[in-house]
Amino acid sequence: MTKKIAYTGMFTALAFVFSYIESLLPINIGIAGVKLGLANLVVIVALYLTSVKAACILSLVRIVLTGFTFGNPASMIYSLAGGTLSLGVMVLAKKFKFFSVTGVSVLGGVFHNIGQILVAIVVVETASLLYYLPILILSGTVAGVLIGILASVIIKHLEKAFAISE
Amino acid sequence: MVKSALPADGRPMKKNDVILIVVLLMTAFAAFVSISLYSKLSTREAEAVVYVKGEEQGRYPLSQDTVVELSLENGSYNILQIREGKADITEASCPDKICVKHRPVRGKGENLVCLPNQVVVEIENGEKSEVDAATN
Numbered sequence: 685m686t687k688k689i690a691y692t693g694m695f696t697a698l699a700f701v702f703s704y705i706e707s708l709l710p711i712n713i714g715i716a717g718v719k720l721g722l723a724n725l726v727v728i729v730a731l732y733l734t735s736v737k738a739a740c741i742l743s744l745v746r747i748v749l750t751g752f753t754f755g756n757p758a759s760m761i762y763s764l765a766g767g768t769l770s771l772g773v774m775v776l777a778k779k780f781k782f783f784s785v786t787g788v789s790v791l792g793g794v795f796h797n798i799g800q801i802l803v804a805i806v807v808v809e810t811a812s813l814l815y816y817l818p819i820l821i822l823s824g825t826v827a828g829v830l831i832g833i834l835a836s837v838i839i840k841h842l843e844k845a846f847a848i849s850e
Numbered sequence: 851m852v853k854s855a856l857p858a859d860g861r862p863m864k865k866n867d868v869i870l871i872v873v874l875l876m877t878a879f880a881a882f883v884s885i886s887l888y889s890k891l892s893t894r895e896a897e898a899v900v901y902v903k904g905e906e907q908g909r910y911p912l913s914q915d916t917v918v919e920l921s922l923e924n925g926s927y928n929i930l931q932i933r934e935g936k937a938d939i940t941e942a943s944c945p946d947k948i949c950v951k952h953r954p955v956r957g958k959g960e961n962l963v964c965l966p967n968q969v970v971v972e973i974e975n976g977e978k979s980e981v982d983a984a985t986n
Contacts (some may be wrong), residue, residue, distance in 0.1 A: 788866035794874060813891075818882035824876045833863075 692730075692738045699726035718823040721793060721831055723750075727771065728789055728835040733846050736775050739847040743771050758807075762800045769799030783840060786832030793828030794821055806812050869897065896938040896976025900930065903968045912937060912956060912976065926967050937962065937971055 702722040709720075723746055730737040747767050751760025774792040777783055783791070797820035805813050880952050900907040900920060907972035910916055910932055917940075918930040928949065929941040949964035961972040 764925060783866050783870060784864040786863045787870050790867070790871055790874065815885055816876040820887065821874055821878035821881065825871055825878070830865075 685829060688734065688738065691734055691743055694740040695730045696739070696745050696749075699742055700749050701722040702726060703746060703750040704754065711717050711840070718819070720827050721796065724770070724789070724792055724796070725831050726840070727831065728774065728792065729838050729842065731774060731778060731788075732785065732839050733842055739775075740771060743767050757817065760806075762803055765803040766796040766799040769802075770796035782831075784836075785836045789832030789835055790825055790828030792832065794824035797821065797824040812843055851967050894975040896935075896956065897974050898930065898932060901970040901972065904970075909974075910937075912973070920967075920969060922967055922969075928964055928967055928969050930962075932973060937965065937973065939971065942967065957968050 690845060698831075701721075702725065706719060713803075722841045727739055730742055737798050744767075747760065747763045751757070757762070770792040773795040776790050777788045777791045800819060801813055801816060805811055856883045872972055877959050885935055893906075894935070898912060899908045899909050900918070902922065903921065906919070907920070910918060910930070912932055912942060913937045914932065915934070916932050918932075921929045926943040927941075928939050931938050931940045933954075936956045938954035939949040939952065942950050942964055944964050944966035946966065949962050949969070952962050953961055955971075962971055963970050
């Protein structure tokens with residue numbers, strides 16, 4: 685139990701720091717919302733190494749912390765929508781064991797973007813935002829592949845440590 | 851030892867992952883193609899609409915090169931030329947020639963005005979000009 689709390693706290697801190705690092709990285713290809721999603725790396729690793737519950741908690745805490753520190757209420761709502769949908773889909777994808785870590789990560793990336801654009805459509809009341817959908821699917825896939833490969837490597841190495849400590 | 855979360859061979863991707871990625875990329879491509887087709891079909895062609903004293907006198911699509919002479923009752927005139935998708939007043943009888951000096955227009959909502967002759971040429975439909983889009 686104590687270990688679980690420690691891991692969840694550590695992962696949350698890590699995700700928080702990654703969000704910050706990402707806000708410093710000037711990846712700007714001219715389209716709002718296109719980013720690597722480094723924090724998702726931590727969420728995926730936590731999802732595989734700890735539990736679904738821990739991953740949900742860390743994701744939620746991370747979004748709220750990041751929203752208050754670097755963002756604004758609006759960006760928090762977008763993150764929350766994207767994060768919830770993304771995590772939900774990833775949990776399901778992992779449960780059905782149909783995909784490996786990369787596939788789960790790709791689904792997470794794509795659905796994160798879909799969640800955000802759905803909220804944007806409701807807020808702005810313009811369905812024409814759907815025009816961004818192809819680009820967001822593409823960027824979600826690319827980011828998902830990169831994060832997924834990274835996560836596989838990290839999980840592979842951390843797995844041993846987690847197995848010993850349990 | 852916990853059961854590994856990764857495939858036995860340690861590779862980060864399985865066949866299913868590759869299929870998923872390919873399907874997603876194809877979906878994105880298909881969505882892109884259908885959206886751009888749809889927006890092309892639903893955008894009406896840009897036209898230069900001529901108003902004299904506030905009344906519509908004629909519509910000329912920007913895609914067809916043409917020269918229109920707008921002769922007014924009192925003998926004054928404006929020559930509207932449409933070339934390379936742009937509308938321009940090349941000659942006019944008015945004293946100030948402001949309408950002639952104005953650069954050719956092509957974007958939605960842009961216009962050419964000749965106050966002395968009370969002639970307005972306005973672009974309707976089509977896409978907004980880049981200048982407008984950038985300053986918005």
